[in-house]
Amino acid sequence: MIELGVNIDHVATLREARKGAEPDLITAAKLCELAGAHQITVHLRQDRRHIQDRDVELLKQVLQVRLNLEMAAVDEIIGIARRIRPETVCLVPENRQEITTEGGLDVAGQVGRLTEVTAGFQDAAIRVSMFIDPDPEQVDASAEAGADYVELHTGAYANARGDELIAELDRIAEATERALDAGLAVHAGHGLTIRNLAAIAAIPGISEVNIGHSIIARAVFIGLEDAVHEILDILSVYPEEA
Numbered sequence: 001m002i003e004l005g006v007n008i009d010h011v012a013t014l015r016e017a018r019k020g021a022e023p024d025l026i027t028a029a030k031l032c033e034l035a036g037a038h039q040i041t042v043h044l045r046q047d048r049r050h051i052q053d054r055d056v057e058l059l060k061q062v063l064q065v066r067l068n069l070e071m072a073a074v075d076e077i078i079g080i081a082r083r084i085r086p087e088t089v090c091l092v093p094e095n096r097q098e099i100t101t102e103g104g105l106d107v108a109g110q111v112g113r114l115t116e117v118t119a120g121f122q123d124a125a126i127r128v129s130m131f132i133d134p135d136p137e138q139v140d141a142s143a144e145a146g147a148d149y150v151e152l153h154t155g156a157y158a159n160a161r162g163d164e165l166i167a168e169l170d171r172i173a174e175a176t177e178r179a180l181d182a183g184l185a186v187h188a189g190h191g192l193t194i195r196n197l198a199a200i201a202a203i204p205g206i207s208e209v210n211i212g213h214s215i216i217a218r219a220v221f222i223g224l225e226d227a228v229h230e231i232l233d234i235l236s237v238y239p240e241e242a
Helices: 009-018 025-035 053-062 075-084 108-123 136-144 155-159 163-181 197-201 213-222 224-235
Strands: 003-007 039-043 066-071 088-091 127-132 149-153 185-189 206-211
Touching (some): 009 039, 009 213, 025 224, 108 136, 127 136, 136 149, 149 163, 163 185, 163 197, 213 224
Parallel strands (some): 039 066, 066 088, 088 127, 127 149, 149 185, 185 206
């Protein structure tokens, strides 16, 4: 089946509202793991608005599933990632004024720099994903930079309605095919929920989705394990090789 990465940033958002110890991030991660998640994703932002350095260190120590670190390609965070060595890093754009990640990384505009960063991570046995809009130029640039994966930004799809929704699905399907032809594995994420996930999961070639806000929001009402199970139930209908 398509694999699930659960982003637990917003557990830390709630904790940081009081600058205390609750809710416990590690407990949340282990509950997701026990519920069947294949990966835990966190975004170590430069402003440390939610995830803290020690969170990443502890997650790497206790997880039995993969740790995926979302991050900007800046020297400080690169150094932390190379020290902690998550299984995967996902390079994302970062604007300190944004509420959440607003779009894909402009890989095409910085291929030289990202090629260097990617090679450094791969030398440390860390796989690299580029979080990009479903745009042919960005897919090609990600392959040129040596990425192992692309994660297609599904935010425009999640916000679309009517004919725009169909157009966004077509963009994602075309970008997926182009990435696969370039030798890249394809992931998807941003704005995915129990209501809109199925159409993304039905696109041939997508091997992983990363979902955070929707799962944590659902967990407030039905519990974290059940919120993860809901997503896994949807994904189970769509085998990766479909």
